[in-house]
Amino acid sequence: MTATQPVAGPGTEASDQPGVAGPTTSGRKPGGDVRETLYFALRNPKVLIGAVVVLGFLLLGLIGPAFLRYAPMDYAGPPMAPPSADFPFGTTTFGQDVFAQFVAGLRSTFLVGLLGGGVAAVIGMTIGFVAGYRGGLIDELLNMLTNVVLVIPGFVVLIIINAYLGVRSVPMQALYIGVFSWPWVARAVRSQTLSLRSRDFIDLARLSGVGVGTILRREVAPNMYSYLFMTFVLLFGGSILTAASLDFIGLGPTNAMSLGLMMNQAVQWSALHLGLWWWFIPPGLGITLIVGSLYIMNVGLDEVFNPKLREM
């Protein structure tokens, strides 16, 4: 949340640049465009590397549990054992399998990121698009709402909600995080929409008898795809970090494992001092790699989407 609010727009897109992003939905009829985008996407190393890393972790989280011998919380082996054949990531102070925890943590991390980021993205983008395109009174009302939520200290509210309602499941946690992290998205999307709205091609679409929803979907949004994707990356990472912070102060889900929880347990049990690097490096590296890969992917996608960058 607070950690994810970008001071200015993400660096790769100049928001005033005309050709910002790409034609992924354009290919409904013309056909060639989707294939073309895919063609360029698969030839872009940044996109490829990012996608491989993220999908790799996702896959590990999805199918990993099927191959595990121990449950994440089982006291399965010797305490504080370094990585070995039996325990690829070693064990904790209590002899729990770090790898099992890691795999389970990946799942809830992806879930929190996707769900929290998704909720925030949907709310923020909808409000941003409508406010920016419609303008007038609707804009002012939505702006007011945005500003109200923006000044609410979201993290504090989350703590209170967690403490009183006792949120103990990952999806609930993700939902609450999402509901408080959309305002800056709404603002960013609104201002982009505002600048796109005044462009003549929007007017031309209106002269073609196209409705507001279609214009937003097919003319405005595609111009911001990489921006929206970047937004989602930040929300994704932000949700993960917020969830980890909540976990840290003991307000996380009690019935699940997460990468944040792992790191915090590691810190709590002095893994740093005891030199149990295998306990805190995997979750830390996991989060860093996932968020970082999404970021790199986004930079690559900008090149793919933007025909002007593509030709160089």
Add this chain to the structure above:
Amino acid sequence: MLTLNQLDKVYKTGTFGTSDLHAVRQVSLDVQRGEVVSLIGESGSGKSTIGKMVLHLLDSTGGTITFDGRDVTKLGFRARRDYYRKVQGVFQDPFSSFNPIYKVDRTFETLRQSYFPKVSGGEWRSRLEDALAAVTLEPDDILGKYPHQLSGGQLQRLLIARALLLDIELLVADEVISMLDASTRIDVLNLLGELKGRGLGILFVTHDLSLGNYVSDRVVILYKGRVVERGDTSAVFDDPLHPYTRDLLASVPHLDRTWEEVEAEEAERTRRLAGRCLYHEAAAAQGRSLGEEAASAEGSAPGEVPDGVGLVEYAPGHFVGCFRKAAEAPCPAA
């Protein structure tokens, strides 16, 4: 066919929408079928604003726009769709008229999906090729390209071709030839002439007087959002009355006369009209019954048009407004 009556547009500007920018003041004009009406004025005089209001892309602040007797100032979505079957526009800036991330074909595709969903691919293709041929474009050079791969002139002609795909009755052409070189300019102007012959009405927005002269049947001279003079092209160009029009025309070269003749004529006209205001003379002479516009622009005080935005009919079909230039300036005769 198209009639604007005392059309007003006020933009809200400033941080809190506190200051107003009166971009269009009480503009009245009309366009008939088979007629080209030029809207001439310097940059910022409100030409594009008028064009966009006619196209229902901007809300007007006051006044009415009627098309075939029907008020089109406020239209719902359905009605607007029908309106756009008959009324189309070409915008000033061809580069911003195309979505940069799509190939230019998509502009046509959108039109097809919206208005001709039943037309077959082959049939559409041949219509498209006809329309492109009409604006002297080769389909193979153009289709499948991105906007940034084409020149401004090509894009502008594509926009004209797009408008031709619909069987329209009125075209709002905003500076359509400013981006074209001399030879294509003539092609496009001739095309407009041909369309006019087929009964199309054209509102031709330009800041270029010689072009206005070349294509139009009537001209409307706009200055700072106000119509200062309008009438048949020949009447206005041969006998410009308003000081602004005279300034404007003084810079236009005449082919059939020498500079001396032109200057002598202009000097004589300046002498004749110096310190006068035909509008207020007519107003004084006729009291309230000025021209149609003046009567309808009438305000509270009898014999005086409130904003000074009315016109008087100086000669049949030749209207002129108060001789002051800016809205705030005093009338030279006062």
